Amino acid sequence: MTEITKDIVAEHGLTEGEYDEVLKILGRTPNLTELGIFSVMWSEHCSYKSSKKWLKTLPTEAPWVICGPGENAGVIDIGDGQAAIFKMESHNHPSFIEPYQGAATGVGGIMRDVFTMGARPIANMNALRFGRPDHPKTGHLVSGVVAGIAGYGNCMGVPTVGGETNFHSSYDGNILVNAMTVGLAEADNIFYSAAAGVGNPVVYVGSKTGRDGIHGATMASAEFDDDSDEKRPTVQVGDPFTEKLLLEACLELMATDAIVAIQDMGAAGLTSSSFEMADKGGVGIELNLDLVPMREDGMTPYEIMLSESQERMLMVLKPGREEEARKIFEKWELDFSVIGKVTDTGRMVLTMKGEVAADLPVAPLADAAPEYDRPWTKTKAPAVIKGEDVAAPNDLGAALLTLMGSSEIASRRWIWEQYDHMVMGDTIQRPGGDAAVVRIHGTQKALAITTDCTPRYCYADPETGGAQAVAEAWRNITATGGQPLAITDCMNFGNPERPEIMGKFVGCIEGMRRACTALDFPVISGNVSLYNETNGTGIYPTPAIGGVGLLHDYAKMTTLAFKSEGDVVILIGELTGEMGQSLYLKEIEGREEGAPPRVDLEKERKHGDYLRDMIQKGLVTAAHDISDGGLGVALAEMAIAGNIGADITLETPLPPHAALFAEDQGCYVFTVKPEDVEMARGFALAEDIPLHIIGTIGHTDLKIDGCLTISVSRLKDVHTRWLPELMSRPGSE
């Protein structure tokens, strides 16, 4: 038997203090299998030990929330006995090491989280962050990640309907791959993970267990260094075909009442699934590891328990229902094995070849995971940069073209054309708009889905950045006419043991808390990914937000495309012209400085509620929020999408470049028929909403009086060219 030395403890990522706690809980020295189990259960990835204290402050409740954080995914009520189930999760470290498989298994994992709860996945989204465009690895990583997401989602037959992508040097050594799945279930047939019923069979289904992905959760909880490429064997390999079969088999079994509890085997595989099920149910579990379907000979209990082989599930069935369940899984040609039973001991007892391989108390291990109150420092508030303090460009038109063809704004078509975004036949707003919209099959309802975060804002001022990410998700749903209902979050940060990084985390959470509260937009699920650092350089703080909203009648949905000549263009909100952290500053002046735009949550809510109300009254022909690149970019995007120009006149005391390119929050551009202008004005007056009539749609140019005139085709050309050109460079495959 392997002797547990200090070195072995350290290799398992446990601190001395944590190991002392292990000894205290057990009253003896653990064996290697037990140590391995402690190490993954207490890894940052599984235990949330640095983040728990702060996550608890987020609002998680609303009358429409059926299940908040803590289960495989969150659940909201969308009426008519239906529920939407969703979550976003990171797969950052594996995707950097092996982009195709890392991204693919990230998608597979998040879909499993959703169908484990009884939902059929109906849409996938993602939030991707890559290094600077000219970094030698960027092209290769983009290519691999996108192909991996496509390879998995397309084969599953679940549409990938959109997402967001940023490029920034802070991700040069640590890309972010966050995948989100939204599923649809019957509200009275949702499946949870708490094991129950002493003597009930514990069943393993899906793929066989191999040696892949051992210690993935521990890897995801450590910084990278120059040798990280050697960690490739810890990346799992995905098999979407098997997952498609697993999905159909699980849903078929879920239509019966044979299942007591079910949990997918994700990070930390059989260990975390069995402990979570036992812990949530307050019971014990006995497993005979000889009965685990295995792909390779000679696997040890340590390897079986820590394998992260994909496409596997653990279930507790009602007694006597094993054969019925077995038939379903055999029909779908999947492994099915009763590997143990529920006990009343409160212990996890693992046997193999007649010997006890591990005997651990469940509750202390799962609940008494370390929880840290890490020291943190507040980020110093940067100075506001007024428009007057930024030099005017020589040519406003050239500035707009530069922005349209810049890495942050250029069209993502090259990416989303690789995703099957139409399968299932319900995608009614395709990628490229503010939010994707997917019908609830066979009803008039639809879900609006978006992912959002502006990391440069979060870096400069975490509180504002955290609030802005939530507000932008809310705004993007609103712009389609949807009622925002809830979010999932994917908190991607650097090393929490550094007080300035921990301070960014604390600040972002506080901003999110304020925005979620003010906008009635609770957090129902999420994931934390820390230690996103290479050689001591951390990523920009990136709290990616996945938002979901409901349209009661999709016939009233709006898109951002300008529709017809003569429609009147209206701006909601006041422009401040503050330009800190704007893309204008970055792309035109080459500096990333200043305070991000203010987020006034009261105005945010008023302006959004007004627009949604106008949309639901059927008065709005197009709508788009102002975000990256400001009003100028928003107008250009609407013109490109509609393939029609506009005549715009801005009456403002601000310098033109500030009016056009400041990224003011809580603002929208929308259009109405000329005959509806007075009505729009009337409703705005009653609600005290600032409205500005700024022009009309028509012709083939975007003309902004006294500023610029550019043909829509030129804008479109610049906008669409950037990414394909980047990806056609040598070495991008």
Added chain:
Amino acid sequence: MKAAVIVFPGSNCDRDLKVALTQSMGREPTMVWHGDSELPDTDLIAIPGGFSYGDYLRSGAMAANSPIMREVVKKAQGGTPVLAICNGFQVATETGMLPGALLRNARQKFVCRDVDLLITAENERFVGGFEPGEVVRFPVAHHDGNFYADEDKLNELEAEGQIAFKYATVSGDLTDEANPNGSLNNIAGIYNKAGNVLGLMPHPERLISKELGGTDGKRFFDHLVNSIG
């Protein structure tokens, strides 16, 4: 009219096809599991898109050897109309019901977008609802849609009027830019010699209502259902 949709493990456009057929027929098609050895009495057999058997080995290759496909081939030889879409087209070429092969896209990537298609041959049953030379819009979504046949076969397909659809610009020009996958002669869909089997890479079932972005697919199915009766 009665229709049957073949379902393989890994099919994923079977429901979409069912929805489109139901909309046009006013009744649901029968879903037939790949392991079944008998087909129900049917006026149309439809083979849907997806990734049958994960498309491992080669797209459509394993599905072509499933028990139900022997029956499908027999019925096709007997004259039953067969509509094979996307992965279904791949399966149909693998069984020999249709000539040629569908190779990896020329740009090596999966491609999902609306494409414009020139109707290049007359076939009353399948495209009689459109004008000859009309351009219609269906989406494509595939990784292996690059149609290949040797030169003699290609000439024969052209001469015999077996080419159903070609990728085109909206005004009907057969350009390289309009071709999403590198298919020879911009071929998007073909008939067998008898004209009762149609295989095509684009998905007419995906554009069957205004909300989805177009109705050319609905026109296609409406006519097909009418002509079969």
